[in-house]
Amino acid sequence: MTSDRWDIPVTTALGSPYAVRVAPGVVEELPELLSRLAPADAYALISDDRVFGFHGDRIRALLSRAGARVVVKTFPHGERNKIRSEWARLTDDLLAEGIGRDGCVVALGGGVTGDLAGFVAATYMRGIPVVQIPTSLVAMVDASVGGKTGVDVAAGKNLVGAFHPPRFVLADPELTSTLPRLERSQGLAEAVKHGAILDAGYMAWVRDVADQLLEGEPEATARMVARSVELKAAVVSEDETEAGRRQILNFGHTLGHALEAASGYRLPHGSAVAQGMILEALLGERLGVTRSGTSEALAEALDAVELPTRVNDAPSPEVLIELTTRDKKVRGGSTRYVLLEAPGRVDPGTGWSRVVEGETVRDLLAAECPRAV
Numbered sequence: 001m002t003s004d005r006w007d008i009p010v011t012t013a014l015g016s017p018y019a020v021r022v023a024p025g026v027v028e029e030l031p032e033l034l035s036r037l038a039p040a041d042a043y044a045l046i047s048d049d050r051v052f053g054f055h056g057d058r059i060r061a062l063l064s065r066a067g068a069r070v071v072v073k074t075f076p077h078g079e080r081n082k083i084r085s086e087w088a089r090l091t092d093d094l095l096a097e098g099i100g101r102d103g104c105v106v107a108l109g110g111g112v113t114g115d116l117a118g119f120v121a122a123t124y125m126r127g128i129p130v131v132q133i134p135t136s137l138v139a140m141v142d143a144s145v146g147g148k149t150g151v152d153v154a155a156g157k158n159l160v161g162a163f164h165p166p167r168f169v170l171a172d173p174e175l176t177s178t179l180p181r182l183e184r185s186q187g188l189a190e191a192v193k194h195g196a197i198l199d200a201g202y203m204a205w206v207r208d209v210a211d212q213l214l215e216g217e218p219e220a221t222a223r224m225v226a227r228s229v230e231l232k233a234a235v236v237s238e239d240e241t242e243a244g245r246r247q248i249l250n251f252g253h254t255l256g257h258a259l260e261a262a263s264g265y266r267l268p269h270g271s272a273v274a275q276g277m278i279l280e281a282l283l284g285e286r287l288g289v290t291r292s293g294t295s296e297a298l299a300e301a302l303d304a305v306e307l308p309t310r311v312n313d314a315p316s317p318e319v320l321i322e323l324t325t326r327d328k329k330v331r332g333g334s335t336r337y338v339l340l341e342a343p344g345r346v347d348p349g350t351g352w353s354r355v356v357e358g359e360t361v362r363d364l365l366a367a368e369c370p371r372a373v
């Protein structure tokens with residue numbers, strides 16, 4: 001990590017490779033990159049109302065410099081709007097505007113916008129190009145790699161969607177200047193996870209510069225985004241289809257998802273994953289798979305980025321265990337866990353995860369999760 005700008009290649013089995021370009025101010029390169037990598041007859045800028053209010057005019061002006069027609073569509077911010085009816089409305093709006101097969105969607109916003117606008121692009125006239133301009137740390141460090149798009153349905157989150165890799169991604173930390181500190185913390189959960197599974201030095205660095213990252217200091221933020229994208233891209237490029245080593249990205253997510261679901265999705269994803277990572281590190285330590293002290297090192301990093309490291313008001317162990325068996329990553333009825341060997345190293349287990357007996361998980365939860373009274 002020596003320069004102040006990064007061009008990180010992401011290879012995907014479905015679709016062409018693309019680059020995530022990271023640097024403070026990089027959004028100014030939009031007109032030139034569009035002309036070169038995503039030439040179109042018309043650009044449909046899709047954003048949520050909140051992000052559009054902060055950055056819409058600037059991005060619209062940059063888009064019009066690419067020399068094509070620009071159409072703007074917004075939707076109300078929030079996860080609750082990442083749904084089929086918004087997909088349908090946006091799609092109908094683009095049809096009404098006469099956007100054709102030579103159109104291109106530009107998604108400006110957090111992960112909700114990226115997923116929703118990406119899914120509009122994936123399905124519009126059987127697929128038109130999309131360019132992603134993530135504005136939250138979650139969208140920059142996580143959603144910008146892998147090409148997943150989709151919406152939530154009553155049966156669960158992200159259950160309807162498509163792989164639709166973007167033409168390119170522009171991650172400009174300056175756009176996060178308007179992001180609330182709490183949202184910044186949420187994105188840093190995945191950054192700590194990338195360090196925990198792949199690069200102990202990176203995890204320690206995130207801990208050490210946590211204040212700068214929480215303040216949104218552009219150089220530190222760019223460095224963090226670039227390293228996370230590099231780490232995730234290396235794993236995803238190996239294995240596009242979620243089997244195999246890609247599973248290591250689920251570290252902290254088995255119990256994290258259970259905590260999230262048990263809270264009725266009131267617990268934000270990053271906070272749930274922070275608690276899940278601590279519990280799964282403790283689980284590994286109990287099993288003698290994870291070097292002791294690993295959960296403490298993780299807790300120091302998570303604490304520094306203002307994420308919770310203790311589970312309070314947890315539901316019963318039985319409820320949580322039941323929820324882990326509903327996770328889509330469960331294979332053959334038993335719950336598999338990605339366990340660490342030490343900070344920065346995943347236990348190879350059998351296929352990068354291992355089955356853990358319900359009894360062992362129950363004992364851990366009984367010891368570590370104080371019940372609500």
Ligand SMILES: NC(=O)c1ccc[n+]([C@@H]2O[C@H](COP(=O)([O-])OP(=O)(O)OC[C@H]3O[C@@H](n4cnc5c(N)ncnc54)[C@H](O)[C@@H]3O)[C@@H](O)[C@H]2O)c1
Pocket residue numbers: 048050051054077078079082109110111112113115135136137138139142143144145146147148149157158175176177178179180183186
């Ligand atoms: N496709 C993938 O691979 C992938 C990966 C991770 C997460 N996701 C999805 O991403 C979503 C979560 O992403 P998120 O946390 O970015 O949610 P989000 O898009 O709802 O953004 C969170 C909030 O921050 C606001 N916001 C975003 N950028 C801002 C900025 N620069 N200034 C001010 N406000 C800003 C948004 O309006 C919203 O209110 C979930 O739906 C999740 O499923 C997808």
Ligand SMILES: [Zn+2]
Pocket residue numbers: 190253269273
């Ligand atoms: Zn996650």
